[in-house]
Amino acid sequence: xxxxxxxxxxxxxxxFDDLNFSYAREWKAAVPGRIxxxxxxxxxxxxxxxxxxxxxxxxxxxxxxxxxIQGDAYYQSYICRIPRSTIELxxxxxxxxxxxxxxxxxxxxxxxxxxxxxxxxxxxxxxYFDVPQNYSDEVGGAFYINELTELRxxxxxxxxxxxxxxxxxxxxxxxxxxRALVREVYAFRARQPWKAPSAEVYLLMRAGMILAVEEHSRxxxxxxxxxxxxxRPRRDNSRVVVTGxxxxxxxxxxxxxxxxSGCYIVDDDFMLVNRWEQSDVPQDGDPLANLxxxxxxxxxxxxxxxxxxxxxxxLYLVEAVKRSRAEGVIFASPSFCDPALLERxxxxxxxxxxxxxxxxxxxxxxxxxxxxxxxxAGTFADSIKLWSNP
Amino acid sequence: xxxxxxxxxxxxxxxxKQKEMISGNYRKLETAAAxxxxxxxxxxxxxxxxxxxxxxxxxxxxEINAIQNGLRKKTGGYIMEAEKRGHSEDVCTYVKxxxxxxxxxxxxxxGQKLPNPDLxxxxxxxxxxxxxxxxxxxxxxxCETAMLHVPYQGDGKISPNMIAYxxxxxxxxxxxxxxxxxxxxFDIDRLRENMAHSARAEEDFVWVxxxxxxxxxxxxxxxxxxxxxxxxxTAFRGTEDAxxxxxxxxxxxxxxxxxxxGPVTPSGDMPSxxxxxxxxxxxxWTSFRDFWKMFYEEGAVVVASTYTKVGGLxxxxxxxxxxxxxxxxxxxxxxxxxxxxxxxxxxxxEKYMEEYEADGILINSIKSCNSFSAGQLLVLREIExxxxxxxxxxxxxxxxxxxxxxxxxKNRLESYFQMVDQRRAGxxxxxxxx
Ligand code: SF4
Ligand code: SF4
Numbered sequence: 056x057x058x059x060x061x062x063x064x065x066x067x068x069x070x071f072d073d074l075n076f077s078y079a080r081e082w083k084a085a086v087p088g089r090i091x092x093x094x095x096x097x098x099x100x101x102x103x104x105x106x107x108x109x110x111x112x113x114x115x116x117x118x119x120x121x122x123x124i125q126g127d128a129y130y131q132s133y134i135c136r137i138p139r140s141t142i143e144l145x146x147x148x149x150x151x152x153x154x155x156x157x158x159x160x161x162x163x164x165x166x167x168x169x170x171x172x173x174x175x176x177x178x179x180x181x182x183y184f185d186v187p188q189n190y191s192d193e194v195g196g197a198f199y200i201n202e203l204t205e206l207r208x209x210x211x212x213x214x215x216x217x218x219x220x221x222x223x224x225x226x227x228x229x230x231x232x233x234r235a236l237v238r239e240v241y242a243f244r245a246r247q248p249w250k251a252p253s254a255e256v257y258l259l260m261r262a263g264m265i266l267a268v269e270e271h272s273r274x275x276x277x278x279x280x281x282x283x284x285x286x287r288p289r290r291d292n293s294r295v296v297v298t299g300x301x302x303x304x305x306x307x308x309x310x311x312x313x314x315x316s317g318c319y320i321v322d323d324d325f326m327l328v329n330r331w332e333q334s335d336v337p338q339d340g341d342p343l344a345n346l347x348x349x350x351x352x353x354x355x356x357x358x359x360x361x362x363x364x365x366x367x368x369x370l371y372l373v374e375a376v377k378r379s380r381a382e383g384v385i386f387a388s389p390s391f392c393d394p395a396l397l398e399r400x401x402x403x404x405x406x407x408x409x410x411x412x413x414x415x416x417x418x419x420x421x422x423x424x425x426x427x428x429x430x431x432a433g434t435f436a437d438s439i440k441l442w443s444n445p
Numbered sequence: 446x447x448x449x450x451x452x453x454x455x456x457x458x459x460x461x462k463q464k465e466m467i468s469g470n471y472r473k474l475e476t477a478a479a480x481x482x483x484x485x486x487x488x489x490x491x492x493x494x495x496x497x498x499x500x501x502x503x504x505x506x507x508e509i510n511a512i513q514n515g516l517r518k519k520t521g522g523y524i525m526e527a528e529k530r531g532h533s534e535d536v537c538t539y540v541k542x543x544x545x546x547x548x549x550x551x552x553x554x555x556g557q558k559l560p561n562p563d564l565x566x567x568x569x570x571x572x573x574x575x576x577x578x579x580x581x582x583x584x585x586x587x588c589e590t591a592m593l594h595v596p597y598q599g600d601g602k603i604s605p606n607m608i609a610y611x612x613x614x615x616x617x618x619x620x621x622x623x624x625x626x627x628x629x630x631f632d633i634d635r636l637r638e639n640m641a642h643s644a645r646a647e648e649d650f651v652w653v654x655x656x657x658x659x660x661x662x663x664x665x666x667x668x669x670x671x672x673x674x675x676x677x678x679t680a681f682r683g684t685e686d687a688x689x690x691x692x693x694x695x696x697x698x699x700x701x702x703x704x705x706x707g708p709v710t711p712s713g714d715m716p717s718x719x720x721x722x723x724x725x726x727x728x729x730w731t732s733f734r735d736f737w738k739m740f741y742e743e744g745a746v747v748v749a750s751t752y753t754k755v756g757g758l759x760x761x762x763x764x765x766x767x768x769x770x771x772x773x774x775x776x777x778x779x780x781x782x783x784x785x786x787x788x789x790x791x792x793x794x795e796k797y798m799e800e801y802e803a804d805g806i807l808i809n810s811i812k813s814c815n816s817f818s819a820g821q822l823l824v825l826r827e828i829e830x831x832x833x834x835x836x837x838x839x840x841x842x843x844x845x846x847x848x849x850x851x852x853x854x855k856n857r858l859e860s861y862f863q864m865v866d867q868r869r870a871g872x873x874x875x876x877x878x879x
Contacts, residue, residue, distance in 0.1 A: 163574070170820065362580065397533075400531045400581070
């Protein structure tokens with residue numbers, strides 16, 4: 056018997072709610088020698104972790120359920136929420152099974168958190184994972200291959216298992232498959248958003264932060280089949296792209312509120328790591344060079360990446376709007392998020408130049424009041440309809 | 446990130462010289478077009494002044510403009526202007542002060558119009574905001590941009606991979622662009638010569654900083670320090686002018702030592718040294734003098750600060766090295782204070798606490814600056830734990846007057862100084878004033 060979207064969503068919701076990460080703990084305990092590698096948003100090369108016999112565990116803060124008590128003592132009021140709730144997860148031993156923590160190069164907060172982790176959790180191997188902002192193969196590529204090599208060695212040392220080219224190629228294959236399915240889910244939702252509500256898609260993608268890649272791919276496949284088979288009422292919603300939420304995550308209620316207020320989310324940047332490489336990474340040849348080339352020439356655009364060509368600046372968002380046939384953009388960014396908030400005016404200028412309407416608001420992962428957001432999104436949805444049907 | 450002689454505080458010849466250097470650079474910027482000079486806009490930490498000079502280009506530093514405008518109390522209006530134009534209240538106020546100034550006609554701190562840059566030289570070190578700031582500027586100016594990505598010292602060390610990456614970018618991206626835009630061919634010997642000048646100035650600069658190990662300290666290494674870093678962090682490192690400035694400064698400090706004097710303050714010589722502090726974090730600029738006064742009135746001298754290391758840790762041995770110019774530039778960029786990981790920053794502060802025999806650590810946490818501020822509460826705890834000395838934590842902003850609360854800060858400082866007194870009198874548990 057096939058699984059229903061409700062069953063799949065319930066499973067994803069359980070994973071999402073479980074701040075003790077039981078799945079990852081059990082996964083690790085099941086086979087001796089397994090390691091768990093935690094990573095912060097937005098991107099790390101998960102293929103390397105997989106090839107080292109590791110589980111890549113996305114750590115996206117504590118969300119709305121976690122009561123942050125100790126974490127607040129580490130951060131001033133004007134710093135976003137995710138580092139404090141992540142510290143909370145750490146000091147309450149919820150991440151005590153994690154062998155390695157990776158802190159991607161995204162902003163100064165996560166960068167400094169990498170050093171805090173070294174001090175606060177000296178037994179965990181933690182690494183700031185740098186990526187190039189220069190996209191030439193000989194320059195940024197060479198630098199990046201070296202970074203990847205160092206990471207590969209670190210992971211192999213932790214797991215006691217050599218990361219061979221062959222295993223890496225196999226892992227690339229699995230992640231290619233996973234990314235293709237993720238793209239398919241996004242495309243499906245863009246085609247028939249009433250059949251794939253955003254909160255469901257969100258939870259499905261969040262499951263990819265926890266589950267082993269093979270299992271996540273299976274779930275994606277099941278979801279695609281179930282969602283296509285189920286009949287759901289089609290509402291007269293406006294179609295929007297949500298952007299700016301690539302790190303600290305909005306509360307699930309916020310995503311639901313956007314949809315309830317009359318907007319179908321047809322594209323978003325909630326968890327970019329799932330769709331980082333935009334097409335398959337080649338499996339033949341040198342795997343590290345392939346990963347590097349994919350990063351340089353074929354990865355998602357986001358605020359934390361430099362755009363060398365002024366004419367291209369922000370077009371990624373216009374393309375996302377066109378690709379998903381959206382009618383407007385919602386800038387939803389965490390309060391105090393420098394990368395998202397500094398990028399915003401540039402993106403808004405580009406959208407205005409393309410006559411794409413937008414609204415903007417800020418949130419925190421534990422925002423409770425949804426009414427203002429619902430009203431703002433509702434008014435936006437109505438005005439889009441007015442504009443498109445003058 | 447540095448201050449220059451905006452406040453009429455001192456009459457020493459080094460100060461007058463510095464003031465003249467700064468206004469001279471503004472004058473050159475104002476007449477750049479008429480003089481046929483090309484202008485590069487670039488940032489303070491990890492700047493490539495020696496290299497820029499090889500192409501006869503002028504150097505305009507947006508952070509310095511923001512600071513100068515802050516000291517002149519113009520930034521409040523500029524920040525509001527930027528916010529009115531859609532920039533978030535949450536982001537770095539240097540950026541908004543700069544964008545607001547541009548939106549209001551790009552009139553520089555000394556009242557003259559600043560030139561549009563011919564090149565945005567994004568050699569960003571130690572802060573992600575720089576990258577967005579330059580994208581925002583590029584969006585406005587639509588001019589050429591050269592990007593030098595400086596990797597972060599995540600593991601607290603500079604690896605050969607990092608050096609190779611930066612050098613390659615210099616060779617393949619930065620230098621060719623500078624050549625093309627300026628029309629001047631790169632001459633590595635000229636670079637070496639500039640770097641030799643830098644190294645001489647750096648030597649004297651370090652001597653000045655280290656003079657604070659004496660008791661009493663002849664300098665204030667934070668409030669006074671921001672004047673001392675002026676030339677070496679900005680458009681002058683590598684010039685004869687800067688070398689001359691530091692020679693002069695060193696001689697002045699040597700005299701102060703000989704006379705047993707403490708630091709000079711806006712109200713004259715500081716009569717007695719009661720507290721020796723290490724300060725972490727940038728100062729506030731819009732109330733700079735009031736802020737400083739809260740210290741010198743209490744006899745508090747800052748003997749070492751981290752802010753005076755954002756443009757290089759010369760006191761830890763780094764010198765621009767003419768023998769390996771590009772590698773040395775790379776090492777310079779990689780080694781600036783905020784490009785060091787948090788454990789290295791803590792180690793450095795601990796070292797300062799010991800070497801400069803400080804009574805405590807004070808953190809001025811800046812709302813604008815995640816690069817400095819994210820993690821400072823842990824820095825405070827660690828330093829207190831390791832040294833047993835008390836720490837204090839205050840909050841303000843760089844150039845946004847809305848975030849400087851004098852009464853609050855003064856209160857905190859006063860109770861902190863009391864705590865230092867108590868500790869001296871035999872108290873043992875470190876406690877915080879904040
Ligand atoms: S939410 Fe923004 S500022 Fe905070 S850690 Fe993430 S990217 Fe950095
Ligand atoms: S965030 Fe800090 S380091 Fe970065 S530009 Fe602003 S003040 Fe300077």
